[in-house]
Structures are given as C-alpha cells and as structure tokens.
Amino acid sequence: GAVVSQHPSRVICKSGTSVKIECRSLDFQATTMFWYRQFPKQSLMLMATSNEGSKATYEQGVEKDKFLINHASLTLSTLTVTSAHPEDSSFYICSARGSFGTEAFFGQGTRLTVV
C-alpha cells in the first residue's frame, strides 16, 4: 500500500508556543488530506479536510485560527497548533488520498503534549 509519513511522532512544547506537524505522501500524489484528533480509548474525530491548493474545510467546532492547515503541494500538508495549551494535548493523525483512490492511507500519528 501507499506510504504516508507523519512527523514528528512525539512532541512536547510549552504552553503558548506553536508546533507544526507534517504529513507527507511518499509514493503518491495526495489530492486530499484529512486531519484527525484522537483521545485515549476514543474514536478518531475529523478536524478538517484539505485539498491541494485550496483552503481547508474545518468541521464544526474546530477553531480555524488555532489549528492552521496548509496543503501547498500534492505531497505535503501541515497542521500548526498555534498558542498551544494543555487542553490541546492529544494524538493527531493525518490521512491522505489520491484523486481516484478509494482508500485513504494513514500516517503514524503525533502525540502532542503541552506543558
């Protein structure tokens, strides 16, 4: 299957700082990327959908100014958590899908801890 690489796998940042998470499709062109948040023992909650070259579409209740998503190329999308607070601590997962693919491929996830 196709490979999606997410980096970093773990990050600890201080409250008030920003942190960027990268999601790369290594062997296919990802026209659409999805960003999820997952709390322990819970399901994946979709935060936003991004199409290459377009603004991301955020799910209801997700703060656009706090979670900045950029999908500037067909192989890279980034999620920036701005002015992070302890309540932003969570597991963030990206997935990517090609133009005519049925399946979305997932990154390894990023565990964010805000102290």
Added chain:
Amino acid sequence: AQTVTQSQPEMSVQEAETVTLSCTYDTSESDYYLFWYKQPPSRQMILVIRQEAYKQQNATENRFSVNFQKAAKSFSLKISDSQLGDAAMYFCAYRRVAGSAYNQGGKLIFGQGTELSVKP
C-alpha cells in the same frame, strides 16, 4: 447525516477461536464504501477490509471476512483463527462515493471502536 455505531466497546476471544464485531450505520445514500480498520497499541491505523456497497458479495481477506447486510445497514467483521497479534482497537468506517476528487465525500466517518483482546 451519516452515522456509524459500534455497540460493543470491548470484546474478548480465545486464541484460535472466532469472534464477530458488530457495526451498524445509517445513510440515505445508495452507493458508498465501508471499512474495518485496526489500531494496535502503536496507534498506526491499518486497513483490514473494504466493502463496496454495490457489491453483493461479502469481502474476504484471509482470516477476516465481513457480513454485509445492506438492507439492514449492518456490516460485521468476523475474525477466524484469532491470533495474539489481532488484539487491537477495531473501527468500522463509512465513506460516501466521492463525486469528484475535490469534495468532502472522501471523508471517513468512524464508529466508536471495539477493543478486542485475545486470550492465549
């Protein structure tokens, strides 16, 4: 809006035995995809099996098979000859057939998950 429901938060199976995980969904669409994903302790999401709604035949992948009942909107996963490595969280997911490459029809809607433990 489409919803996916997994009513079994936890399941347990003896090694080498068979277990069935339940999933129901609600949609007004006639064509869509259904998936089962496995999330082991590493938290990497792994696709287990996929079913296209227009196909009447149930999908099968080695020890994994589904029972797709379109009229009942039911999509259960059967794991045969369970192995210790099958222990994980399992998520059922629904996706509309995307009308184009650039719409949200591609987003997955996940169930709450079922945590499967395998006893040696």
